[in-house]
Amino acid sequence: MKIIVTIKQVPNVTKVKWDADGSLIRAGLPTIINPVDKHALEAALQLKEKHGGEIIVISMGPGQVKSALREALCMGADEVIQLTDRKFAGADTWATSYALGCAIQKIGDYDLIISGVEAMDGNTAQVGPQLAEYLKLPLLSYALGIESDGKTIQIQQKLGDVERKIEADLPALITVEKEINDYRVTPMDKILEAFEKEIPVWEAADVDADLVHLGLKGSPTKLRKVFSPKIEKGKVQMLEGTPEEIARQVADKLNEKFLI
């Protein structure tokens, strides 16, 4: 099975810091592989263990995305491809899906594409389905489990309150939820091999992408402004006293509001 896994390198938004004015400090934020993408790669590794084949991991981003791809090699990807070009910069999900789609078409001859449901910085969950649309592939989203016989692929799908078992012929595109597996610890032998491997860099010209659809200019959505969320500086009444006194005040308030 030839499996392509798309990953994204994201700032670790759980470690965000604020400056004195309440603005976000973006510089120096550590970058990581989008956590659910590791589950996507793990799913690919498990399929490869069962069916043989190869795994190609691809990621679009500025130069530092190389370290994410190196980590993917350490996890066990056979090959990685880096999509870096100033022309890709500023892309919204449409332009990103287009660029990734062009690159995947260039790789060609694949059986399956696996990606995580969403990225932890954007949380749009759009690239997976959009990529499936561009490549005209059946979309099997929100996978909690994957099974294949080599020709067709089946997933256990979590569609809100409904759990479904759906199936399609390969090639297809699957998006996975993090509940699908417990991704492996990067094994030492793969780490040692990973640093011997080349990470090829593809630019817009290498993937025959139409510049009109790339980057900021190619993005149908435009950012109008960014601001800090309205923190409602509500007047909180801080209760004082011993725990018993505080508890009394709370119970009184609840009673007053008919909440008990």
Place this chain on the structure above:
Amino acid sequence: MATKANIEEHKNVWVFAEQNNGKLAKVSLEMLGEGKKLANKLGVELIAFLIGDNVKTSAETLIAYGADKVYLAEDPELKDYRTELYTDIICNKANEEKPEILIIGASAIGRDLTPRVSFRLNTGCTADCTELDIDEEKRLLISTRPAFGGNVMATIICPDHRPQMSTVRPGVMAVPEADASRKGEIINIPVEIKADQIKVRILESIEKEHEGDKIEDAAKVIGMGIGASDPESVEYIKELAKLLDAKIGGSRPCVEKHLIDHEVQVGQTGKNIRPELYIPCGISGTVQHTTGITNAKYTIAINKDPNAEIFKFANLGIAGDAKVILPAIIKEIQKYKA
């Protein structure tokens, strides 16, 4: 692709209405309410798009909730949601009728369908918006959504492409009042499904049982945070929840510690709650969590750190250890009940 020239041809606000076995999803009703506001500001019609099998009564309900027209596509093959079929039907009609705005509830189905539709229509889509508005001067949809993991808010527009698409999370907008006397038009869309159009086969479909209310609908919620995740505090939280007949929800770290289920995670990547009473315990109040609680009516926050962000969202604040405060509160409430 829509270029600036044909933007004038695009009119009307569309809402995709999601249904499951004929029952309309609450988020779609919320979208209708929001869609109506947008349509009114633009002076255009609100049109609902309903796809399913034997769902005509739902179409009538949509009119009661504010739709001026309903595009109805029915076929046995459309009974269960299918990405490619639903995408085909919506896109074909959209290319024909040229809506200027299309909004969809960001349920699991919505998040699966919307990107596919927006890509095929060569247009932009803004996901998980918390606010929608109209720039009346430019006739533009203005979508606001959390970004950077919820740490900032971003305002996004889609100036040159149509329809402008946005999705909104369930529970963020209010459900409008229904008016059964409203009149509207139901337009049947001819559906012709060829066998080779069906790329995904549905082998099994099971509706999940949930015990009791969903947290989004709970009237009282106790929030469990990492600061109250030790065994003792967890016991007190359970006791208090039982005493107040409240549901227990919490922050993402507690879900990851397997103390609470993902279904009751409250916040940006979890659920939005709008209870009468919310008691967050040991929750610091990061933006990722607080985006889910802004609609709570009355909040009593407990946290060891007097400077915790959560207090900015609370009516009453207690700077203390949940292990100590909760049993005292439980005792006092028991006195009232006695």
Place this chain on the structure above:
Amino acid sequence: MDFTLSPINKMVIKAGKDFCERRVPEIDAYMAEHGDYPPDLLERFAKASMLGFDVPKEYGGLETTNLNLILLIEEFGKTGSTCFLPLLMNNSVAETICHWGSEELKKRVVPPLCDGSAWATMAFTEPDTGSDPKMLTTTAKPDGDDFIINGCKRFISMANKPGYGVFICKDLSLAGQPHDSTAFIIDKNSPGISCSGHYELTGLDGADTCDIYFNDVRVPKENILGKPGEGFNVLLRWISGERIQQAAGMVGVGQRAFEESKKYSLQRIVNGMPMGYMQGFYWMLGEMKVKVDACRLMVYNAVTRQDAGKNFDTVSAEVKIFTTPLIQEVTRMGVQFHGSYGYSKEYLIEKLFRIAMHQGVVASSLEINKTIVGMTALMTK
């Protein structure tokens, strides 16, 4: 000497941290409940390819440096878990066999040690001796093409686990000669072998240390590791590596003690401010950090010599002399730092303190190491 870590080193540490965070808690939970290692522990290590660091690939190893191994071990040390003992033992015994063993022996015994199907053991200690080969009472009597082993080894780790052990025995075929100890590789499932129950130790909770008894155990002479009479040398060389690895683990323990104390100092409020801001306490933190950092550098220096193929017996003894009292002091300071909480099992620090106490008495005592360094210094021109 440049101790800057390479990208590979950093990735080894990252993977080690990930394993320690996601996999070690359930290992510890098992050990707390059962008082022993999970039976599939080595398989879990093998899955993450953590066995066979300094072992050639042809025998199933990783063919990489001991530096990478000790970087990994420091991460384990930070968890306060005992599970690093089998990890170290399989690695060091596999390397030892590769160094001294015949081709046949290497092909037979090393791959299972690297794929996790065999638990390794190294045994010298007996009831009456921990370091003197002349006092050995476990005997190996020649019998045709075999040797018959009789005796008892004490305080042996992983003795009761299936796999291969290296046992240093008094070789009766060399009776009367000055060097009469021979190292035998023995399958621990062999008929005639039995084990006692576990010793309950001060620290290293859950460790399976026990006595192992040999009652007419037959071992083929092909299983001799090295040459007859070289047994003690086999042990000494193994212990030199072990000392460095043990110290790396203890550096991890000390580092964690420091971090726990720092965390505590920022949470514990005294007179309206975190206690860490009081001079007495941040002086303590500073001292703890200096000690741990210095110990780490000693370990790096020693392992660099080891990887360069230089003689590392003395320098590894120096590492032990230096790090043992310092890490023990760091963990003691950690306990003190936590006040009465430091004496409670609810906090990690008391466990770290108890672990640190083993370094001076396990795998060559502090005193033996002082002898090694002192005598060598005296004898060197």
